[in-house]
Amino acid sequence: MQRMISREEAMNKLVSKSLILFFLSIPLFLNCSENRPPVIPGLDVLLTEHLDLIRGKRVGIVTNYTAVTRHGTSIVDTLSSIPGVHVTALFGPEHGIRGNRSAGAYVESYVDSLTGIRVYSLYGKTRKPTPAMLDSVDVLLFDIQDIGARFYTYISTMGLAMQAAAENHLPFIVLDRPNPITGDIVEGPILNPELKSFVGMYPIPIRHGLTIGELAQMINGEGWLENGVRADLTVVRMKNWRRPMWFDQTGLKWIKTSPNMPDLETAILYPGMCLIEGTNVSEGRGTRKPFKVIGAPWIKGDSLKQVIDSFHPLGLMVKAVEFAPQSISEMAPHPKYEGEVCSGLEMKLANRDIFRSVSFGVTLLSAIHQLYPDKLAFKKSFDLLSGTEILRKQIQNGIPPKEIISGWSKSLSDFKIMREKYLLY
Numbered sequence: 001m002q003r004m005i006s007r008e009e010a011m012n013k014l015v016s017k018s019l020i021l022f023f024l025s026i027p028l029f030l031n032c033s034e035n036r037p038p039v040i041p042g043l044d045v046l047l048t049e050h051l052d053l054i055r056g057k058r059v060g061i062v063t064n065y066t067a068v069t070r071h072g073t074s075i076v077d078t079l080s081s082i083p084g085v086h087v088t089a090l091f092g093p094e095h096g097i098r099g100n101r102s103a104g105a106y107v108e109s110y111v112d113s114l115t116g117i118r119v120y121s122l123y124g125k126t127r128k129p130t131p132a133m134l135d136s137v138d139v140l141l142f143d144i145q146d147i148g149a150r151f152y153t154y155i156s157t158m159g160l161a162m163q164a165a166a167e168n169h170l171p172f173i174v175l176d177r178p179n180p181i182t183g184d185i186v187e188g189p190i191l192n193p194e195l196k197s198f199v200g201m202y203p204i205p206i207r208h209g210l211t212i213g214e215l216a217q218m219i220n221g222e223g224w225l226e227n228g229v230r231a232d233l234t235v236v237r238m239k240n241w242r243r244p245m246w247f248d249q250t251g252l253k254w255i256k257t258s259p260n261m262p263d264l265e266t267a268i269l270y271p272g273m274c275l276i277e278g279t280n281v282s283e284g285r286g287t288r289k290p291f292k293v294i295g296a297p298w299i300k301g302d303s304l305k306q307v308i309d310s311f312h313p314l315g316l317m318v319k320a321v322e323f324a325p326q327s328i329s330e331m332a333p334h335p336k337y338e339g340e341v342c343s344g345l346e347m348k349l350a351n352r353d354i355f356r357s358v359s360f361g362v363t364l365l366s367a368i369h370q371l372y373p374d375k376l377a378f379k380k381s382f383d384l385l386s387g388t389e390i391l392r393k394q395i396q397n398g399i400p401p402k403e404i405i406s407g408w409s410k411s412l413s414d415f416k417i418m419r420e421k422y423l424l425y
Contacts, residue, residue, distance in 0.1 A: 038251025042175030042213065042236040043143055044069050047078065050236055053139070053173055054079070060089040060129075060137035062122070062161045064097050066145035066255045067175070075143050075175075076115055087117055088136040093144060093157040094123040094258070123153075127198065128160035131168055140165045143175040145257050146212045148182075149271040150191065151199040151385050154257075158212065159201055159219050166229040173234045176213030176424070180247035181268050181357075183209050183425065188271065188358035190411045191387035200387050205408075205415060206358050207271040210422070213237065217422040237424050246352065259331045260290040268352055272361025278382030280375075281368060282342050286325025286335030293323055295344020297337060298375045299368065304345055307367040311401065315355030321346040362391070363401040370398070 046053065047069070059079065061067075067075040080087045090097060090112060097112065097119055109121045120133045134140070142161060144154045158174070165172035188206030202224050208215065213235035219225065220233045247254060247264050256262045261270070273291040276283040284293040295301065301320030308318050322343050325335040345364075349355055369376050378396075383389050394404045 036249065036251070037240045038070060039178060039241045039245070040239040041070060041177050041252070042238055043067060043075055043078070045239060046173075046175055046236045047082075051082070051085070053171075053234065053236075054141070055082075055084045057138040058086045058088040058136055060091060060134065060140045061087060062091040062093070062129075062140065062142045062144065062157065064093055064144055066177075066257055067143035068255070070252060072253065075141075076112075076117070080115060080117075087115075089133065090115075090117050090119045091122050091129055091133070091161065092119055094153045122157050122160070127157065129164040134164065134168050134170060137170060139171045139173060141173045141175065142212075142216075143177070144212070145177050145255065146179065146215075147257050147261060147267050147270060148179045148207060148209070149274065150188075150202075150204055150206050150208055150387065151274060152257075153198055155212070155215060156198050156201045158216060159225070162216065162219065162231045162233070163225050163229065166225060166231040170232070171234065172216075172231045173236065174213045174216045175236050176211050176238050178238065178241050178245065178247055178250050178252070179209065179211050180264060181207070181271070182246055183211060183214075183243035183423075185209055185356070186412055186416060187356055187408075189386060189388045189391055189408055190415060192389075195383055195387055195389075197384045199381075199384050205412060206387065209243075210419065211238075211241075211424065214419075214422050214424055217424075218419060221422060222418075235424065241425055243423075243425055260285060262288075262290075265349055265352075266291050268349060268355065269347055269357055272357035272359065272364070273347070275358075275361040275365065275382070275385055278379050278385045279365070279368075280336070280377040280379070282325055282336045282344070284323075284325075285332035286328060286338060287323050289323075289346065290331070292348070293321055293344060293346045294364070295321070295323060295342035296375075297340050297342055298372060299343050300371075301343040301345055303371055304367060307370060308345065308364065311363050311367065313355075313360050313363060315349060315351035315353070316360060317348045317350050318345045319348075320344075359401070359405050362395070362404050365395050366398075366401045366404075369395050 063075055079085050110119055112119045142158050146154050162172050186205055186209040190205055191200045191203045193203055220231050261267055269291050276294050281294055281296045284290040287293055305318055305320045322341055324341050325337050327333050327338055378392050382392055
């Protein structure tokens, strides 16, 4: 005879079953929260949703080897294979289309051997497309992976290309990509327009916290193009990108954006460590750890580490090292102190979320000046990189780093308010 189950027993079984299902679902829930959907770059979105922007038109592309679909196919190969899309000209930035030219190297115009398409250098005799270069173009496309720092010259190339498009009445399309060092962190002094140069063309902080598409909107919207022209600008947005994301959270493959930008950690250090480039201290070019090691023959690494440790930098570990820069053809021919033994520091991130690169760069330079006031020398390029004469003078006058950094607060607050209307994500 079958025993009847009481109401109380049934309820207990139901509760037990519910608890088991709940606890079994926890790992699944956690996995779903960790496995974010991959970021879909603007290029992929163009291909799936906005081909009408370029179909039936002669397309010029300002690009380099970082412009790939999320599956790794280059923009040039992809667009050239689409019926009705005619790629007629390519425009290469610093380091060239293939990214194999060292920083500052003169790049000639040429015919690309893989595609047969004419490549016009924007890092040679001219840095802005001329009317003759645009003669065969109906629409100008920009797709390059930026790094998130004002002095990375791809920003300037984009601005000048946008200027040329506006002057020649051509639509200008930016295919957006992630800011690899997040879209949340904003740091450093605002560029003084009197110090405008190819390593800093617009009044933005060193670490601007914008995607390349958002920056294009700001340049256009704020009237920063010369002679008051405005581009016919379209930004093709990414999908699934969020402002707090680091590049390794996007699901995209890291492609070094220039010869001395081999990985994300270097990119995170770069906004502050590039300031070293404007001094007579080696920024690590000529080693396999550019921007991760710094030094000079007249520095004592152990002494510098002691001073840095006294400042208690957040999110970073430093150790004293020695290195001898060597000429590396694909990275740094004839670097500072080539063949000389340099003593200095190696930097390693401990917590990237609390580390502030520009602030650390100022702290590092202040420490070097504290130890070697008669040895540390600033080049003319330092003011161009920092975007202001004030920072150099503050370091030379021994102003404490915390005071220097706190002096940026008001201008950064104003910048964040201004940028709100240009944020896409």
